[in-house]
Amino acid sequence: MFAFLPSVASYRLQGVHAHGTCSVLGGKELRLLPSRVGCRRGSATLHMVAAEKKVPVNLFKPSSPLVGTCIYNKKIVGDDAPGDTCHVIIHHDGKLPYLEGQSVGIIPEGTDDKGRPHKLRLYSIASTAAGDFGDYKTLSLVVKRLVYTNEKGEEVRGVCSNFLNDIKPGEPIKMTGPVGKEMLMPDDPNATIIMLATGTGIAPFRAFMRKAFVEKHADYQFKGKMILYLGVPTSSSLLYRDELEEMKANFPDQVELHYAISREMKNKQGGRYYLQDSMAERGEEIWQLLRKDNTYVYMCGLKGMDSGIDSFMTDLAAKDGVNWADFKKQLKQQHRYNVEVY
Numbered sequence: 001m002f003a004f005l006p007s008v009a010s011y012r013l014q015g016v017h018a019h020g021t022c023s024v025l026g027g028k029e030l031r032l033l034p035s036r037v038g039c040r041r042g043s044a045t046l047h048m049v050a051a052e053k054k055v056p057v058n059l060f061k062p063s064s065p066l067v068g069t070c071i072y073n074k075k076i077v078g079d080d081a082p083g084d085t086c087h088v089i090i091h092h093d094g095k096l097p098y099l100e101g102q103s104v105g106i107i108p109e110g111t112d113d114k115g116r117p118h119k120l121r122l123y124s125i126a127s128t129a130a131g132d133f134g135d136y137k138t139l140s141l142v143v144k145r146l147v148y149t150n151e152k153g154e155e156v157r158g159v160c161s162n163f164l165n166d167i168k169p170g171e172p173i174k175m176t177g178p179v180g181k182e183m184l185m186p187d188d189p190n191a192t193i194i195m196l197a198t199g200t201g202i203a204p205f206r207a208f209m210r211k212a213f214v215e216k217h218a219d220y221q222f223k224g225k226m227i228l229y230l231g232v233p234t235s236s237s238l239l240y241r242d243e244l245e246e247m248k249a250n251f252p253d254q255v256e257l258h259y260a261i262s263r264e265m266k267n268k269q270g271g272r273y274y275l276q277d278s279m280a281e282r283g284e285e286i287w288q289l290l291r292k293d294n295t296y297v298y299m300c301g302l303k304g305m306d307s308g309i310d311s312f313m314t315d316l317a318a319k320d321g322v323n324w325a326d327f328k329k330q331l332k333q334q335h336r337y338n339v340e341v342y
């Protein structure tokens, strides 16, 4: 196990004064990204992992986790949002290389009710391989605090999501992984990427979009299109809205943003408006895009999203004499329909 404590102050300085080109986290406090990523300060090995697309998997296991340090933690939804969601930045000192779309395991502090150490929980990484500071030494997570009432009427707080929402800069975090190959970005820089996210399912797509539209890489320039459908309960829970809007303003022909705000908008039946409702409004266009061989679909977030999409795609495909279930199977085989829901 490794333990280290980076200088948080130096990160603030680098972020704010030396490298700032784009806002993150709502743009108010930190301006983090370098204009060119991965060369000067980045570790050569980590940069190579990202550049050569070697997929690092399970470098750290639960029996010997990497101990990183929280260097930033901030609630990123409004006070009236249903539930807290935070953006956490963890310093891994360059020891945990990962690719956009991978997840990391977090082992919360403490023990369970049987006195055993807690088991790990997985979180999708919300930063690019370079991290929010562009030095390949941090990773960021977006975590919703789980709180629910059990059948006895007692309030129950999820162990790891509360641990992460409450962690303070300077405190240690045990990590495993990275894991996951399902949600890796396509290699084709001309691809059309359709990203479907509910809530914190935005995590991998924030990474995709920052890699394409915020960072500058000598060896990677995205020329295609990214279409994001994001479903959240209220406008106060729209995650990363400022930075998404900034990307859209800077790349209007390449970025499309569609928000489905379930508890403020109504679908045709008068029910909650989900991202499938938004997609269905331009279903024909999506169907035609899917018929092109460089369109990729990614889905991340709640279980149940997938079936909602099947219901309207089935009819659209049928109009052209295509069986949607078979077509989707083909897309999956070609790694063009990637689903990670939980």
Ligand SMILES: Cc1cc2nc3c(=O)[nH]c(=O)nc-3n(C[C@H](O)[C@H](O)[C@H](O)COP(=O)(O)OP(=O)(O)OC[C@H]3O[C@@H](n4cnc5c(N)ncnc54)[C@H](O)[C@@H]3O)c2cc1C
Residues within 6 Å of the ligand: 103, 121, 122, 123, 124, 125, 142, 143, 144, 145, 146, 148, 149, 150, 157, 158, 159, 160, 161, 162, 200, 201, 203, 340, 342
């Ligand atoms: C690949 C992957 C990526 C993920 N990425 C993210 C991410 O980016 N951000 C994020 O916030 N989460 C993410 N998750 C979910 C995350 O792993 C945890 O499951 C989540 O944070 C809850 O963990 P916890 O320790 O707080 O809750 P726990 O203490 O583990 O409690 C969860 C358990 O509580 C029970 N429970 C939950 N809700 C209710 C309810 N309403 N009524 C009754 N019982 C209930 C269930 O038994 C559930 O298993 C991801 C999961 C996977 C598999």
Ligand SMILES: NC(=O)c1ccc[n+]([C@@H]2O[C@H](COP(=O)([O-])OP(=O)(O)OC[C@H]3O[C@@H](n4cnc5c(N)ncnc54)[C@H](OP(=O)(O)O)[C@@H]3O)[C@@H](O)[C@H]2O)c1
Residues within 6 Å of the ligand: 123, 124, 144, 198, 199, 200, 201, 202, 203, 231, 232, 233, 234, 237, 260, 261, 262, 263, 272, 274, 275, 276, 300, 301, 302, 303, 304, 305, 308, 340, 341, 342
């Ligand atoms: N890689 C992964 O697998 C991964 C990564 C990140 C997160 N997750 C999981 O994704 C979930 C996200 O939850 P969250 O708490 O962050 O989100 P949230 O803030 O609750 O937002 C989820 C949004 O999706 C809507 N919704 C509910 N059912 C839906 C359905 N069947 N189809 C489409 N939209 C639906 C919700 O509407 P209403 O609430 O108004 O009904 C709400 O607007 C969590 O379970 C998390 O564990 C998984």
